[in-house]
Amino acid sequence: MPVEVRTKKGESVERAMRRLKKKLDKEGTLRELRNRQHYEKPSERKRKKSARARARMGRPSGY
Numbered sequence: 001m002p003v004e005v006r007t008k009k010g011e012s013v014e015r016a017m018r019r020l021k022k023k024l025d026k027e028g029t030l031r032e033l034r035n036r037q038h039y040e041k042p043s044e045r046k047r048k049k050s051a052r053a054r055a056r057m058g059r060p061s062g063y
Contacts, residue, residue, distance in 0.1 A: 003029065
């Protein structure tokens with residue numbers, strides 16, 4: 001599904017680009033694109049997920 005942003009009358013291109021970037025960020029399109037740039041094994045994905053959870057909890061990664 002393509003993302004579309006129509007410019008309003010008298011709106012600058014920079015403003016429209018900002019709206020487009022917000023829309024892409026909200027939908028997670030750019031994040032998904034970055035994740036799909038290279039294959040990640042399921043075990044590696046799980047390891048990274050648990051590392052992010054440990055970092056959120058504020059614990060050292062050695063536990």
